[in-house]
Amino acid sequence: MAASPPASSAVPSTPTARRGLAAHLPEFPWDALVPAKQRAASHPEGIVDLSVGTPVDPTPASVQQALAAATNSPGYPTTIGTPALREAIVGFVRRHRGAPSSLGVEGVLPTVGSKELVAHLPFQLGIGPGEAVAFPHIAYPTYDMGARFVGAESMPLDLAALAAHGDAALPEPDASSRIRLLWLNSPSNPTGEVLDVSQLAAIVTWARERGIVVASDECYALLPWTVEEVPSVLDPRVNGGSLDGLLCVYSLSKQSNLAGYRAAFVAGDAGLVGELVAVRKQAGMMLPGPLQAAMTTALGDDEAPAVQREIYRARRAMLEPALVAAGGTIHGSQAGLYLWTTFGADSMSSVERLADSGVLVAPGMFYGVAGGTFVRVALTATDERIAAAARRLERL
Numbered sequence: 001m002a003a004s005p006p007a008s009s010a011v012p013s014t015p016t017a018r019r020g021l022a023a024h025l026p027e028f029p030w031d032a033l034v035p036a037k038q039r040a041a042s043h044p045e046g047i048v049d050l051s052v053g054t055p056v057d058p059t060p061a062s063v064q065q066a067l068a069a070a071t072n073s074p075g076y077p078t079t080i081g082t083p084a085l086r087e088a089i090v091g092f093v094r095r096h097r098g099a100p101s102s103l104g105v106e107g108v109l110p111t112v113g114s115k116e117l118v119a120h121l122p123f124q125l126g127i128g129p130g131e132a133v134a135f136p137h138i139a140y141p142t143y144d145m146g147a148r149f150v151g152a153e154s155m156p157l158d159l160a161a162l163a164a165h166g167d168a169a170l171p172e173p174d175a176s177s178r179i180r181l182l183w184l185n186s187p188s189n190p191t192g193e194v195l196d197v198s199q200l201a202a203i204v205t206w207a208r209e210r211g212i213v214v215a216s217d218e219c220y221a222l223l224p225w226t227v228e229e230v231p232s233v234l235d236p237r238v239n240g241g242s243l244d245g246l247l248c249v250y251s252l253s254k255q256s257n258l259a260g261y262r263a264a265f266v267a268g269d270a271g272l273v274g275e276l277v278a279v280r281k282q283a284g285m286m287l288p289g290p291l292q293a294a295m296t297t298a299l300g301d302d303e304a305p306a307v308q309r310e311i312y313r314a315r316r317a318m319l320e321p322a323l324v325a326a327g328g329t330i331h332g333s334q335a336g337l338y339l340w341t342t343f344g345a346d347s348m349s350s351v352e353r354l355a356d357s358g359v360l361v362a363p364g365m366f367y368g369v370a371g372g373t374f375v376r377v378a379l380t381a382t383d384e385r386i387a388a389a390a391r392r393l394e395r396l
Contacts (some may be wrong), residue, residue: 043358098235113262
């Protein structure tokens with residue numbers, strides 16, 4: 001990192017007027033958390049940052065070794081991935097996401113992390129003005145950004161209500177005629193709620209009857225806590241044995257501590273995957289060769305994610321009672337990396353209260369209006385920092 005310029009020559013901090021697409025986007029939400037972060041950082045025993053949810057534990061040694069061994073990579077990588085990587089993706093989704101044997105390498109594609117796919121999938125599917133992208137009403141904000149990028153309508157929906165009541169859960173009677181893409185997120189970021197087989201099947205049936213593509217973001221699926229399973233749209237119990245119109249989006253950032261590698265993939269309907277490949281080839285969107293080798297190794301290693309899951313389980317067991325002792329009530333949180341908690345006040349008031357104790361969490365309002373009285377508390381801090389947070393929370 002380059003050194004900062006002397007104060008006398010520093011560029012003024014006055015924000016530049018935004019133009020083009022940027023002028024139509026909201027402010028980056030995490031910028032609003034800076035004052036609370038500064039307050040938490042002033043704690044005598046240091047900050048415990050449970051806001052962003054970035055992994056802190058080591059990347060598996062086998063993955064590091066695979067990366068090192070592949071560093072001599074002078075040629076361009078392919079967009080579709082190496083044969084070994086594509087086979088590893090197929091093997092993973094068959095073992096862990098219930099994918100049928102009919103899903104082959106033509107139905108999988110590595111991506112440069114999952115966020116870029118979430119943000120750009122509407123564009124890559126040719127969605128535009130006059131059409132809509134639907135997503136959970138409490139959700140990761142990038143689903144909304146993907147719609148905004150292409151000038152499409154953003155349509156937040158209560159997915160549990162959609163599963164139970166179909167069109168009655170829509171904001172208006174004919175809204176489904178505008179929806180081209182429906183995002184699912186189970187386990188949810190931020191709530192940790194899980195859609196069961198019957199709910200997923202009902203949503204898939206509803207969407208198919210209306211010609212809507214279903215993309216299911218399942219990147220927390222190997223972190224279940226209070227449920228026996230986290231089903232996938234790839235599972236025949238959900239899709240009736242057909243992958244038509246379905247995409248599963250998955251990331252290794254959480255389960256294998258590969259956030260810095262940007263290792264993710266999409267799997268499902270081979271026709272849809274082929275459309276994505278055609279666009280991504282033109283745009284030069286490809287995972288670097290050494291990272292493809294590392295990702296191949298990570299996908300074949302079931303032991304490392306199992307070990308990591310137990311690390312998170314222990315951290316969750318420490319934080320959950322501490323949040324309750326501090327006056328919090330935990331909702332959802334059946335799976336994933338977060339405890340979705342309310343203290344009965346608006347989310348920023350709760351953020352500020354916890355920041356006074358040196359604990360930084362994310363305000364629920366970042367994830368939609370329905371999250372306005374919640375905070376999202378991440379399990380992604382070292383054991384020592386989690387223990388420090390628990391002690392401070394218990395004293396509140």
